[in-house]
Amino acid sequence: MLGFRLERVQRGYITGIVTRILKHIREQASLQLGQEVTQATLGRPVKFRSSIGPDGGLQAIAILTEAALAAGFEKVDFLHEPSAAAVGYHTSSATAHHALIVDIGGGTTDIALAEVGTEDTQPHILSTWGEPKGGTDVDLGLSLRSVMPLFGKGVCPELLAPVFMDAASVSDLNRQKSFRDRRFIHTPLPYASRLAELQKPGIPVRLNRDVEKLKIELSKTARSERSLSYIEPSLVAQATDTHLASGAESFMRSFEQLLAQVSKEIQEYTPVLFLTGGMSRAPYVIEAVKQAFPRCDIVPSEASLGVVDGLSVYASLTQDVRYP
Numbered sequence: 001m002l003g004f005r006l007e008r009v010q011r012g013y014i015t016g017i018v019t020r021i022l023k024h025i026r027e028q029a030s031l032q033l034g035q036e037v038t039q040a041t042l043g044r045p046v047k048f049r050s051s052i053g054p055d056g057g058l059q060a061i062a063i064l065t066e067a068a069l070a071a072g073f074e075k076v077d078f079l080h081e082p083s084a085a086a087v088g089y090h091t092s093s094a095t096a097h098h099a100l101i102v103d104i105g106g107g108t109t110d111i112a113l114a115e116v117g118t119e120d121t122q123p124h125i126l127s128t129w130g131e132p133k134g135g136t137d138v139d140l141g142l143s144l145r146s147v148m149p150l151f152g153k154g155v156c157p158e159l160l161a162p163v164f165m166d167a168a169s170v171s172d173l174n175r176q177k178s179f180r181d182r183r184f185i186h187t188p189l190p191y192a193s194r195l196a197e198l199q200k201p202g203i204p205v206r207l208n209r210d211v212e213k214l215k216i217e218l219s220k221t222a223r224s225e226r227s228l229s230y231i232e233p234s235l236v237a238q239a240t241d242t243h244l245a246s247g248a249e250s251f252m253r254s255f256e257q258l259l260a261q262v263s264k265e266i267q268e269y270t271p272v273l274f275l276t277g278g279m280s281r282a283p284y285v286i287e288a289v290k291q292a293f294p295r296c297d298i299v300p301s302e303a304s305l306g307v308v309d310g311l312s313v314y315a316s317l318t319q320d321v322r323y324p
């Protein structure tokens with residue numbers, strides 16, 4: 001959300017939410033360490049998701065900085081997330097070698113080529129790449145394929161595609177507002193009443209969470225389903241691997257293009273592959289990485305902790321740390 005067009009009031013709310021999150025983290029860290037924590041290293045994607053071009057990235061950094069200061073941090077710095085993962089991997093590498101860090105998260109896909117395992121305290125980052133696309137793009141695609149038909153998509157000719165794009169794009173506040181402002185007086189039942197339920201506060205996000213769960217289950221099984229009883233008693237969303245394949249198509253196309261570009265640019269290296277980020281649990285994502293780098297080995301890594309591990313190591317190396 002941080003890189004999307006925000007009106008002044010929306011920006012105020014979002015800054016407030018980020019402030020509360022950072023304040024909670026600062027207070028918990030201070031309690032655990034027995035001293036006031038006043039400095040922070042924040043991970044950031046190489047390229048933020050944005051609806052306003054490069055200004056979105058600047059806005060995101062401005063909001064994060066403002067929120068961190070309001071949360072009581074006095075000094076804040078930022079580190080690209082894949083570079084952070086490289087810092088973490090560096091500390092566990094016994095011999096010097098090259099690693100390609102691929103971090104596929106919910107919002108963005110970030111890559112870094114690093115030389116790790118040297119005697120230096122930090123890895124040598126040779127290059128970074130970023131694409132502001134991630135798991136939420138697969139959620140959106142899956143929602144349009146498997147769930148939005150329950151709300152009339154492809155069934156009611158008067159309901160055009162933007163209605164469903166707006167409804168399913170939960171991180172774009174302007175699209176959400178445009179969905180909430182629509183009236184469905186010519187739409188037949190049961191779609192009109194389902195859409196009316198979906199217009200209630202918080203319901204698009206709840207539906208989106210269910211779509212995300214369908215996607216996660218489809219990493220393991222060919223078919224999954226979730227109850228949508230909060231829309232209508234006994235309404236069930238069903239999704240199959242076919243829905244997933246077509247819903248993920250657009251994300252996978254840009255992911256494969258990014259991998260192909262990286263592979264071309266690093267031809268002289270045969271790095272190990274360090275995969276992290278929640279989407280690195282998806283078998284189709286792992287397969288695409290293997291296809292793009294057939295000569296490279298994948299090293300064991302942690303999908304949830306790759307980046308934060310590295311951020312904490314980096315903070316301990318660069319921030320003014322005093323141990324009690």
Ligand SMILES: Nc1ncnc2c1ncn2[C@@H]1O[C@H](COP(=O)(O)OP(=O)(O)OP(=O)(O)O)[C@@H](O)[C@H]1O
Nearest residue numbers: 105106107108134135136216219277278279281282
């Ligand atoms: N088993 C799985 N199969 C498919 N997707 C998964 C799986 N587990 C998690 N995900 C997806 O991974 C994404 C979250 O990954 P992660 O926690 O790394 O994101 P993030 O760090 O919050 O986002 P970003 O790095 O883009 O800012 C979500 O889209 C989630 O649905």
Ligand SMILES: [Mg+2]
Nearest residue numbers: 081105277307
């Ligand atoms: Mg991440």
